[in-house]
Amino acid sequence: MNLYIKKFFILLLILNCNLSIAFSEELFDSRIKKISKNIRCIICQGQSIDDSNSDFALDIKNFIKIKLNEGLSEKQIYELLKNKYGEWIVFKPELNYSNYLLWSFPYLIFLIGGVYIFIKIRRKIIKF
Amino acid sequence: MIKKVQFGILFLIIIGSFYFFSQGLRINKKFFPDKNIGVELSNFSAPSIFNNEIMITKDSLKNKKFYIINIWASWCSPCREEHPYLMKLSREKLLKIIGINYKDKKNYAIKFLKKFGNPYSEIGIDKNGIVSIDLGSHGVPETILLSEEKIIIAKFVGPLNKNDYIKIIKIIKNNESIY
Amino acid sequence: MIFGELGYYSLIFSILFSILLFFFIYQDYFIKDNKVSTKVYSFCFLQFFTIIISFFSLVFSFLLSDFSIVAVFENSHSSKPIFYKFSGTWGNHEGSLLLWVMVLSSFLFLFLLNSKKNPKKYRLLTIFFQNILVVGFLIFIIKTSNPFEKLIPIPKEGLGLNPILQDPALAIHPPILYVGYVGSSIIFSSALASMIVNFVSKIWAQSIKIWVLISWIFLTLGIMLGSIWAYYELGWGGFWFWDPVENVSLMPWFALTALLHSIIILARRNVFQSWTIILSIITFTLSMNGTFLVRSGILNSIHTFANDPERGIFILTFLIFLSLLSLVIFFAYQPQKKEDFFFNFTSKEMGIAINNWFMIFFLSAVLIGTIYPILLEIINGKKISVGPPYYNFILAPFLIPFLIIMTISTKVDWIRSNINQKKKELLFLLIFSFLFILIINYYSQKISIINLLIFFSSLFLIFGLSKDFFDFFKNKKKINLSQTVSHFGFGLLILSIAICGIFSKETDVNLKVGESIKLDNYELIFNDLSMKEDKNFKKIIGTFNLVDINGKTFHFSPELRIYNQPPIVTSEANIQTNFFKDKYIVMNNISGSDYYNIRFQEKPFMVWIWISGFLIGLGGFLSIALKRNSID
Numbered sequence: 001m002n003l004y005i006k007k008f009f010i011l012l013l014i015l016n017c018n019l020s021i022a023f024s025e026e027l028f029d030s031r032i033k034k035i036s037k038n039i040r041c042i043i044c045q046g047q048s049i050d051d052s053n054s055d056f057a058l059d060i061k062n063f064i065k066i067k068l069n070e071g072l073s074e075k076q077i078y079e080l081l082k083n084k085y086g087e088w089i090v091f092k093p094e095l096n097y098s099n100y101l102l103w104s105f106p107y108l109i110f111l112i113g114g115v116y117i118f119i120k121i122r123r124k125i126i127k128f
Numbered sequence: 129m130i131k132k133v134q135f136g137i138l139f140l141i142i143i144g145s146f147y148f149f150s151q152g153l154r155i156n157k158k159f160f161p162d163k164n165i166g167v168e169l170s171n172f173s174a175p176s177i178f179n180n181e182i183m184i185t186k187d188s189l190k191n192k193k194f195y196i197i198n199i200w201a202s203w204c205s206p207c208r209e210e211h212p213y214l215m216k217l218s219r220e221k222l223l224k225i226i227g228i229n230y231k232d233k234k235n236y237a238i239k240f241l242k243k244f245g246n247p248y249s250e251i252g253i254d255k256n257g258i259v260s261i262d263l264g265s266h267g268v269p270e271t272i273l274l275s276e277e278k279i280i281i282a283k284f285v286g287p288l289n290k291n292d293y294i295k296i297i298k299i300i301k302n303n304e305s306i307y
Numbered sequence: 308m309i310f311g312e313l314g315y316y317s318l319i320f321s322i323l324f325s326i327l328l329f330f331f332i333y334q335d336y337f338i339k340d341n342k343v344s345t346k347v348y349s350f351c352f353l354q355f356f357t358i359i360i361s362f363f364s365l366v367f368s369f370l371l372s373d374f375s376i377v378a379v380f381e382n383s384h385s386s387k388p389i390f391y392k393f394s395g396t397w398g399n400h401e402g403s404l405l406l407w408v409m410v411l412s413s414f415l416f417l418f419l420l421n422s423k424k425n426p427k428k429y430r431l432l433t434i435f436f437q438n439i440l441v442v443g444f445l446i447f448i449i450k451t452s453n454p455f456e457k458l459i460p461i462p463k464e465g466l467g468l469n470p471i472l473q474d475p476a477l478a479i480h481p482p483i484l485y486v487g488y489v490g491s492s493i494i495f496s497s498a499l500a501s502m503i504v505n506f507v508s509k510i511w512a513q514s515i516k517i518w519v520l521i522s523w524i525f526l527t528l529g530i531m532l533g534s535i536w537a538y539y540e541l542g543w544g545g546f547w548f549w550d551p552v553e554n555v556s557l558m559p560w561f562a563l564t565a566l567l568h569s570i571i572i573l574a575r576r577n578v579f580q581s582w583t584i585i586l587s588i589i590t591f592t593l594s595m596n597g598t599f600l601v602r603s604g605i606l607n608s609i610h611t612f613a614n615d616p617e618r619g620i621f622i623l624t625f626l627i628f629l630s631l632l633s634l635v636i637f638f639a640y641q642p643q644k645k646e647d648f649f650f651n652f653t654s655k656e657m658g659i660a661i662n663n664w665f666m667i668f669f670l671s672a673v674l675i676g677t678i679y680p681i682l683l684e685i686i687n688g689k690k691i692s693v694g695p696p697y698y699n700f701i702l703a704p705f706l707i708p709f710l711i712i713m714t715i716s717t718k719v720d721w722i723r724s725n726i727n728q729k730k731k732e733l734l735f736l737l738i739f740s741f742l743f744i745l746i747i748n749y750y751s752q753k754i755s756i757i758n759l760l761i762f763f764s765s766l767f768l769i770f771g772l773s774k775d776f777f778d779f780f781k782n783k784k785k786i787n788l789s790q791t792v793s794h795f796g797f798g799l800l801i802l803s804i805a806i807c808g809i810f811s812k813e814t815d816v817n818l819k820v821g822e823s824i825k826l827d828n829y830e831l832i833f834n835d836l837s838m839k840e841d842k843n844f845k846k847i848i849g850t851f852n853l854v855d856i857n858g859k860t861f862h863f864s865p866e867l868r869i870y871n872q873p874p875i876v877t878s879e880a881n882i883q884t885n886f887f888k889d890k891y892i893v894m895n896n897i898s899g900s901d902y903y904n905i906r907f908q909e910k911p912f913m914v915w916i917w918i919s920g921f922l923i924g925l926g927g928f929l930s931i932a933l934k935r936n937s938i939d
Contacts, residue, residue, distance in 0.1 A: 033813070038694075040692050040694065042266060043266050043267060047548075048694070051543035051544075051545065052543075053878075054267075055231070055257065055267055055268075055898065056257075056266055056267050058257070058897075058904075059256070059257030059258070059260060059261055060261060062256055062258065063257075063261045066258065084170070084261070084262075084264035085264060086690055087689065087690065087691050087692075088680075088691050088692040089692070090692065091692050091693075091694025091696050091697070092694065092697055092700075093679075093692070093697055094691075098683065098687070098689065099679075099683075099691070101679070102679045102693065102697075105671060105672075105675040106668055106672035106701050109667060109668055109671040110664070110668040110671075113667055113668065114664065117661075117664055121652070121657070121660070131638060134638075135634065135638045138634055142627060142630045142631055142634065143627075145627070146623065146624075146627040148685055149599070149619075150620060150623060152681050152682075203898070231898075
């Protein structure tokens, strides 16, 4: 009985995975939106290009549109904008040498926390 | 012993944070990064306001020791405020000023220049803001000061004021660059 | 007017009384009896009273539009509606600090009155440390942020309050948030005090628990109100932006939530003593750190207050002083370990330990994300942005195990649990949740694995707790109602945010009056544009018809508001809410043309985000209200 249930679930899982594979085609508009959400409106103090209605934001949106039409990839557009305005125009910080602390710190803390709990609990469970 | 080590480490972290943040307070909190100072101007291309067939590009910056690219529009009131300084600057023999007319109507732009004077040797039209983006600008008005080799010496975001004017004159007169 | 003088001199007197309070505390400390001396009581009261007078003097100055006072001049206008004149009191740096110190002092006095059952020395020491905080802030206010600074000659009219701040949710957001922040101050003081007199124990936790609860409830509600305001007011349809000022309120919340859980354990048995103390110190330190970050000019954010390095240095120094003080006391008076610490792996204690572990992780992610740009700029002048993509990437995956463990932990017992009994129930829940996400996945095939798992784990929690509710109401089985409500709220919060985030639709169109456009399931018609005058602004109202596929018409009227004092144009979205989704229309004029940029958003399940937030707070409230009946 248990075995059948297991098989059933595996089947469901496989079926689901096939359906889950995201369609690789995205609408052009949603590409612009995706990029816009990751670009900072640098005269707006915190808004993304997508959220802002300032002239600058509209210009950048237009710029993205044109560059996408020219066939540039998302990454290339980010690079272009970073060259003109600095790294901070992009909301997602790069994964590079100077940002290693940023990306690793939370995981380090998690690891340290885990180790600490593990050590403490182990001692007590042995006692128990 | 281990307690002392722990104490020491935490103590250092706290004192270190104090140092860091007090340093942080002293940093100039200007919102706009001087990203391109010292970098060569990227190329751009804008149709001339007087003749669509002619393109104003980076190559239009020639024959002078210093160049200014000024992004302006007739509908922008700070542009009106800074215009007198541009007029004064246009009399500098070593300087060539190029205007980029941003999201404007041609006849309004020309009317503006007729009324307040024309400091520009050439004017390019930026109909949809792309030229400004190519120049790495944030809006209007914005003024970029370039050297003979077309390297960006200074960027002025917002209208030029007296201090900015004086700064530009100083650079031109002394033939000095900031970097 | 007289209120300016009254307010200022009351502050001076409160400093005086506070310094005298130190003296009387010291004096009473060595008197060996069980009663705190009446002198201490009196001076606590005098401190509290003079600060209240000062605060209300400022309030009256605003209400009466006394423009001889700088703060009133800069932040108010005679045409402002009365409610916003009132809330203008704390809508500026100086006033908000006065509010802050008023809450500090209130908590000091309230603590004194409500701690009669506790040892005398502990009470005196707690008040002592709290008084240090009060005095520190009072001096800060007098020296750098005097709300009663005068203006000569007296201007006829004020500069006005930023119209974005004229909103009911935002008006009450600071007081509520401050009770949360500042509430953690009394926990801090009490933690230091209890270390010194060796009072860190079950009994201490039981007495301090209510303060933790109050602080936590208000902080939760305060953060919620801020988000609600952002959603309804800011016109972008977002409610959380990982903006530094937001993060700065979220960090103490993580610490406070961890503390709340730890204190629940410590209130039952003597475990996690040192850790609870550490959390108490960290929570308040984070609150103070937040104050520093948003008022010193070190951050660029959409709602930083004053950008004044002098203030920054003061707060920073004070903060470092408090940190060092805590450090020294902690190492000098390490909480004694009379621990009855043993529990099994499958126990509530373990669940809470894991909760703390995850909370610290979340906290460290938000901390480094907020501070890193500052650090980097100081070190090498590089400017980077850390925005939503970073936080989503780091935090989202960890929510999955967090929610699952949360569900299991609420169902196990203290100390130890026979997991075999629970296995059947948990397995059933697992399967049920799994089927649900299969259905979701079938319905919309573009969801990533992580998002599916988030759905799975939040549903797991919701179903698990629903079963508990069911047991409670139908079978009268005894459950911890407050815990169940809060945790259910949290699961619902994550689920709503996930649904809203994944299934939201957004369309941007440019329309002129009279034009219409076909969207996915709707037709949008730009009917009309009209202009009206209101109290202190002119408004341009756009009327729209949104027709769905069944022909049903919805009427929208977003506005553009043109204020003159100060001259600002704001965009007011028109949001139509129901339990299934929000429809959101906002318009913005395209400069120099007749066209308006119209943004139409459909946000499913939006209102459930607010409901779940309030459920979380409600659970805390229930915990206080039902205190007499259950032993937690």
